Every structure is written in C-alpha cells, then in structure tokens.
Amino acid sequence: MNNTFSNSSQIGTVSTFSELVNTDFKGERNALCWCRNLEGDFKEIVDQLQLTENITEVVPEDLLALQLSENGNRAREIILNDFRLLTDFGASPSLNVLKCYDRDDEFDFISTDVYSFHVDRSPIATDTFLCTYYGAATDIIPNEQAEQKVLIPEIQKKLAALHNGPSEEFEDFLKEHYFDLDYQPQPYSVPVSIGLGHLWRLAVDISLTL
Template sequence: MDHREDLLAGRFSVDFVALGLRRRLAGDFGELLAHLAPREGRVEIDPRDLPGLDLGPGGRRAVGEILDDVGLLEDLGLEPQLDCIVSYARDERGLAVQTDVCSFHADRADGELDTWICTYIGPCTELLAPADARRRIEDPARRAGLLAASGLAEGPTFEAWLRDGSFDLHFEPREGALPVPLGVGELWRLAVDWPGAPGPPCVHRAPSGGPRLLLLA
C-alpha cells in the first residue's frame, strides 16, 4: 500500500494477514540510534524525550517521523511503545518449545485487535505465510516433551496448559518455506488471533540481531 488511508481501511481475511505502508523515510535514524542504543538488552524510549536530544537536521527529521507515527497510533486509541533493542531475552527453560519473540509466533487478544509495527533502523521482523507455518505443538516429539514437562495427561487440562503458556502460538517453517522480511521504515498491521477473527493470525518473529529501533502497538 502506498497511502496511509489504505492501510487504515484495509481488512484482513483468509488470504491477507499483513497490511503494510510501503515508504522510504528521510530521517537519519543512524544518528538517532547512536544517541539511544544501550550496551545490551532492550530499553523502552519515551518519544516525548526525543525532541530534547542534540541532533543534526537528519536526526531531527527522524524524530519528527517517529512522532508522526506515534500520533497516528495514539489517535487510534493505541499505546505505542518505542524500543531500542540490542538483543532480546531468550527462553532458556529447556522446554520442547521456546516461547520468546525470536521464535515464529502469533499474537492473541480477547477482542478485535491488530499488531502495529515499524522498524526504523536495523534488522526487521520476518513473516511466514499461513500455508508455510506449522504449529510446533503438532510435532509429536515436541508435544510429548511438553506433556512430560506439564505432568499432565492428554486432554482438556493439558490443552489449557498449552494455551496458558502460549505454546500453541509458536510455529516453525514447513520444509522449503522462506521467511519474508518487512521493509525498514515501513508501517505494518499484522492480524491477531482473537475470537471471531476473519482469518488466521500473522506468524512472525523478531530478528536475533541488533541494534534496532522499533515502534510497536
């Protein structure tokens, strides 16, 4: 999509689980990142603090573009979060299915909701087409491992345990599937798993590398 109005009006379906505004931003996000990047981990940035940074014209342009996106999302009633990420926390419990954001996963909500995302600089989120994604709990060996870890038997209680731990939201690529990276600077809406959703959720993952400047809502 080339226009913000089309992004806002677009509808998800069985065939469309991600809608994106394709654009090239003019700001110097490298300069901004140099002021923000932590040594490690992930830090939430208050967008209201950005205008106070000592930046050149390109950096100030980048701040303006971020604040424009933040305003759009706030006007939609959302609470956008700006993160500067060098590395993500990983699931190190040793279970048969990892549940960190670097694993392909879908988002879930109790009511109608979309995930909004923009990578301003750094490695981008990757998507899998619905037909290319297989739930990890469908793998017999992984399911058996989770069953043993739960101490339960197959049945409704185990299914509830899988859901409570978000194990049912994690996927793996089918053989031959290729992830699709979202473009730098592009603003995307991703379909979420919610009761009554018109189609499947968008399966995506965070990149393992950094640094990265990310807006998420």
C-alpha cells in the first residue's frame, strides 16, 4: 500500500469498519482510511458484467446472478459485505463500473467534473464513502496542497464576467453552479491514491439553506 498519506495531518487510518464510522473528524483531519488487503478476483466480476453505458450501476442482484470461480466468489462476498455494512450504518451505497466519466467542457477555464480535484457538498450532515475494487484508483489531495479555483484572480475575473450581476450575489452564483467546489493543485502538491480495496470516509462540506 502507498503510505504517503500517513504524513498528512488531514488523513487518518483505522483497522475496522466500526472505527471508520465512529471516529470523529477533529482539527484538520477530514479523511479516514480503513486499510485492507482484499483477496479475490474482482476482474472476473468486471469481465462478466454487461456494460451498456460509460457508467453502469450494478446492484447486488446483478452480482448474485454471476457464475464465478472460487476467487471470483470471494471478491463478490467482499463487495456484498461492504454493501451490508454501509446499509446497516444508514448509508446508501452504490456500485459503479466505469468505462469513463463524461467531461465538463462547457467552460475552458474551470470545470466541475470528477477529473478535477473537488469537494462534495450536502445540505445535511453526511460523509462520502469511497472504495475502488479494481482498475485505476481515485486520487485525493490534502487541502494545504490545493487552491480554490474561484480565488485565482484570472479565473475569478472570468467568473465575474459570466455572472454579470450584482457583486453581493456573486458568492451565491458560485455556489449555485458549484464553481466554488473546484480546486487546483499547487506546484509542489503530491496527490494521494486511495489505492485498491481500502474503504475511505471523506468529510463533506455542509451547505445550510433556509
């Protein structure tokens, strides 16, 4: 496992699911990793699934319908157990097989797609749980190594021109279109791969509305 994240004060590690969901975020810490070395053939599952879209959601019934080898079945049981753990906790897990994500190319100076570093936002207190079982894993980056794009002068100027409204409504405009969630890595930044098999819990920005 890549342990570069262990040097960041924002990322912590745990050894059980109970620790993952019950450990409070304190101070700068906003990410927790349940480090796991999973056994099983996850590629076999991917190879057997019928992929019709760039993003195909797979439900437990789809997994149960597959005829798998012993190693494939071991991988399936791991995924199904993660489903049970998260569902019993009160989360709404979903399993996706990705060919690729669609790109947001509406603007050439800022994007809000998953190819950029960004934070999630929710109107209620919640967290994001994330795990890659097979394929290319997601990268995350510590806050201190990234800059909010709306604070970069040249981008802010273009967004202000796009807004073309009262200055007191500019911040609401940024939030409404999710521009304020996008971040740019600093030149010295070192992105962290979430790795394969590890289950992560990431803090979510809370946006309260009346």
